[in-house]
Amino acid sequence: xxxxxxxxxxxxxxxxxxxxxLFLLLFFRLMEIQAVHAYKFKxxxxxxxxxxxxxxAIRGNIFDCHGEPLAKSLELPSIAVNPKEIKDxxxxxKILSLILSENEKNILNKITSQTTFVFIKRxxxxxxxxxxxxxxxxGVFLIKESTGKRFYPKGNLASHLIGCTGIDDQGLDxxxxxxxxxLRGTQGKVETEIDNLGIAIPGSFLKISPSLAGxxxxxxxxxxxxxxxxxxxxxxxxxxxxxxxxxxxMDINNGEILALANYPNFYNENYFFTPKENLRNSAxxxxxxxxxxFKVFLASAALDSGKVSLDDFFYCGNSINVGGWxxxxxxxxxxxxxxxxxxxxxxxxxxxxxxxxVALKIGKETFYxxxxxxxxxxxxxxxxxxxxxxSIIPLEEWALSNLAxxxxxxxxAVTPVQLIAAISAIANxxxxxxxxxxxxxxxxxxxxxxxxxxxxxRQVISFKTSLEMAEILKQVVEKGTGKKAxxxxxxVAGKTGTAQKCDRGVYVNNYIASFLGFFPVDEPRFAIxxxxxxxxxxxxxxxxxxxxxxxxxxxLLWHYGIPPSxxxxxLRGKS
Amino acid sequence: MLTIFNxxxxxxxxxxxxxxxxxxxxxxxxxxxxxxxxxxxxxxxAKLVNYQYKSCQLREIKDxxxxxNNIxxxxxENLSNFERIEKLAKVKLGMxxxxxxxxxxxxxxxxxxxRVPYFALDKFSKR
Numbered sequence: 001x002x003x004x005x006x007x008x009x010x011x012x013x014x015x016x017x018x019x020x021x022l023f024l025l026l027f028f029r030l031m032e033i034q035a036v037h038a039y040k041f042k043x044x045x046x047x048x049x050x051x052x053x054x055x056x057a058i059r060g061n062i063f064d065c066h067g068e069p070l071a072k073s074l075e076l077p078s079i080a081v082n083p084k085e086i087k088d089x090x091x092x093x094k095i096l097s098l099i100l101s102e103n104e105k106n107i108l109n110k111i112t113s114q115t116t117f118v119f120i121k122r123x124x125x126x127x128x129x130x131x132x133x134x135x136x137x138x139g140v141f142l143i144k145e146s147t148g149k150r151f152y153p154k155g156n157l158a159s160h161l162i163g164c165t166g167i168d169d170q171g172l173d174x175x176x177x178x179x180x181x182x183l184r185g186t187q188g189k190v191e192t193e194i195d196n197l198g199i200a201i202p203g204s205f206l207k208i209s210p211s212l213a214g215x216x217x218x219x220x221x222x223x224x225x226x227x228x229x230x231x232x233x234x235x236x237x238x239x240x241x242x243x244x245x246x247x248x249x250m251d252i253n254n255g256e257i258l259a260l261a262n263y264p265n266f267y268n269e270n271y272f273f274t275p276k277e278n279l280r281n282s283a284x285x286x287x288x289x290x291x292x293x294f295k296v297f298l299a300s301a302a303l304d305s306g307k308v309s310l311d312d313f314f315y316c317g318n319s320i321n322v323g324g325w326x327x328x329x330x331x332x333x334x335x336x337x338x339x340x341x342x343x344x345x346x347x348x349x350x351x352x353x354x355x356x357x358v359a360l361k362i363g364k365e366t367f368y369x370x371x372x373x374x375x376x377x378x379x380x381x382x383x384x385x386x387x388x389x390x391s392i393i394p395l396e397e398w399a400l401s402n403l404a405x406x407x408x409x410x411x412x413a414v415t416p417v418q419l420i421a422a423i424s425a426i427a428n429x430x431x432x433x434x435x436x437x438x439x440x441x442x443x444x445x446x447x448x449x450x451x452x453x454x455x456x457x458r459q460v461i462s463f464k465t466s467l468e469m470a471e472i473l474k475q476v477v478e479k480g481t482g483k484k485a486x487x488x489x490x491x492v493a494g495k496t497g498t499a500q501k502c503d504r505g506v507y508v509n510n511y512i513a514s515f516l517g518f519f520p521v522d523e524p525r526f527a528i529x530x531x532x533x534x535x536x537x538x539x540x541x542x543x544x545x546x547x548x549x550x551x552x553x554x555x556l557l558w559h560y561g562i563p564p565s566x567x568x569x570x571l572r573g574k575s
Numbered sequence: 576m577l578t579i580f581n582x583x584x585x586x587x588x589x590x591x592x593x594x595x596x597x598x599x600x601x602x603x604x605x606x607x608x609x610x611x612x613x614x615x616x617x618x619x620x621a622k623l624v625n626y627q628y629k630s631c632q633l634r635e636i637k638d639x640x641x642x643x644n645n646i647x648x649x650x651x652e653n654l655s656n657f658e659r660i661e662k663l664a665k666v667k668l669g670m671x672x673x674x675x676x677x678x679x680x681x682x683x684x685x686x687x688x689x690r691v692p693y694f695a696l697d698k699f700s701k702r
Binding site: 069075126151154155201224 | 624642646649652657
């Protein structure tokens with residue numbers, strides 16, 4: 001009996017110690033997990049339910065000078081699928097193609113691809129996305145994009161100026177491309193604990209890196225003037241069956257571009273489907289031989305250099321031989337009865353022979369110096385991509401014939417923006433300003449980040465020369481080739497141009513009709529260039545381009561409330 | 576004396592039971608109150624999380640409404656573009672461009688003497 005009790009006791013003690021050892025093992029293991037490796041497991045646990053939610057960075061908006069929006073970004077979701085989760089691919093493809101108005105075959109190809117993620121359509125209309133979400137299709141889900149989709153509320157207004165963006169809201173052309181860094185926002189993120197549906201758990205760990213929306217741009221462009229310029233240009237091109245054209249309106253006292261119209265233009269949303277030749281901003285990137293409008297700069301050079309005065313007379317016959325080349329007047333019926341004219345009449349009636357005589361008097365060095373001083377052959381510095389400098393033969397290669405032809409704007413290639421900047425210098429007392437499109441960069445909360453003040457490049461001609469030139473160009477409109485630019489009650493100055501086009505070094509039977517002018521002459525405020533390429537039938541600048549100048553100038557005067565400076569015969573002034 | 580001692584002895588004999596009973600009831604009530612506080616606290620936490628979830632939902636609704644507002648704004652701006660307005664004015668309303676414009680050059684003394692049509696002043700207001 002005693003033995004039996006002893007054995008049982010021994011077993012109990014053995015069991016007891018066994019349990020103690022087991023307990024100790026468990027205890028040490030617990031200590032290892034909870035204490036020694038605590039940090040490691042904590043991180044693992046956090047990783048499992050810590051999620052990152054990206055905060056979208058919306059691109060800045062673009063406004064005109066009155067705050068009208070020209071470009072805006074909206075947050076839109078994208079539709080994506082996990083092809084491996086879709087059971088009925090045909091049904092899914094049919095439904096998606098119906099809702100998204102996409103090709104069913106294309107969608108089916110994406111749904112049946114060997115991948116776990118594919119976009120069906122990016123940045124779709126919000127209502128369509130909600131429709132798809134409500135259907136709760138297996139394997140189909142909405143993705144919140146980190147960038148918005150660009151919209152252009154004003155249609156194709158100022159399309160070349162504004163440019164376009166890519167699918168990821170990155171600027172590709174125009175102002176969108178040039179100021180991409182300013183317009184682009186900075187993405188943010190929220191690190192927080194999420195549940196199994198990916199929804200943030202309120203009140204849990206939260207780390208926010210806020211997103212910053214892009215800055216907004218305020219342009220110098222006036223929406224109304226821009227629309228007006230585009231409408232009048234399109235009307236003239238349609239009337240004369242022309243190939244293309246440009247209109248630029250500039251404030252002469254500060255270099256602000258109020259309107260820059262090119263035709264043909266395009267819809268910014270259809271940028272990638274537009275023919276490449278229509279995408280080019282020809283106002284800054286296409287150089288052309290300006291023809292007679294360039295005589296303005298010859299006359300300015302002649303007067304400002306002091307080598308020519310208003311009382312000097314120059315040979316103005318039907319032709320003149322220069323360096324073996326015969327120079328003729330234009331075949332427009334205007335001839336000099338006396339065979340000699342002063343500078344004012346040479347410009348008023350646009351005598352090529354007369355300008356050749358003037359050029360020969362001032363010499364190639366002086367003329368070349370003023371051509372460069374007016375900014376020709378250099379970038380104007382306008383804040384748009386793709387600007388070209390034009391083409392001027394180097395001075396050391398100038399023959400007498402080059403001097404003669406350059407005097408009436410042939411043998412030299414300039415861009416429309418160079419011309420408008422140069423005529424503004426003549427109108428405002430001789431100051432050449434840098435043309436610019438953007439007035440200010442504004443932060444999302446309305447603070448001015450940067451303001452673009454007028455940038456004076458140089459004093460080109462004296463104030464006295466500027467006044468003399470204004471008088472001469474006023475005569476062009478009053479009694480010369482620019483009569484169709486007259487505006488009742490206002491003094492207008494300008495010059496017509498009809499330049500023969502040069503195609504691969506050969507002059508062809510196509511012309512560029514142009515008018516370059518400013519107004520009101522007594523207190524100049526605006527300059528306008530109108531350029532119509534290859535008008536059919538009537539080719540003269542005074543007939544094709546001058547009326548467009550007049551239409552735009554009249555509206556501009558009305559728009560800015562500039563009263564007439566001349567008495568009008570009756571109170572009902574005619575448009 | 577003995578009676579008192581016997582009574583005291585009786586009391587001593589009965590007090591351990593009462594003591595144990597008191598101690599047990601104290602422990603039980605302590606446990607009960609802890610439980611009650613825990614239940615109330617957890618209930619409040621649950622309510623708080625519920626409200627936070629609701630606040631998240633409301634924020635989502637607010638974001639959705641803001642998004643819809645932005646979309647409507649863009650639509651409104653699109654509808655007010657000049658090309659569309661001119662087309663509507665010409666085609667649907669039969670309007671034409673004005674041929675004549677009235678130019679009134681008024682000095683300030685004339686303004687005081689007579690009523691001036693608002694449109695004339697509007698045309699000369701500088702932007």
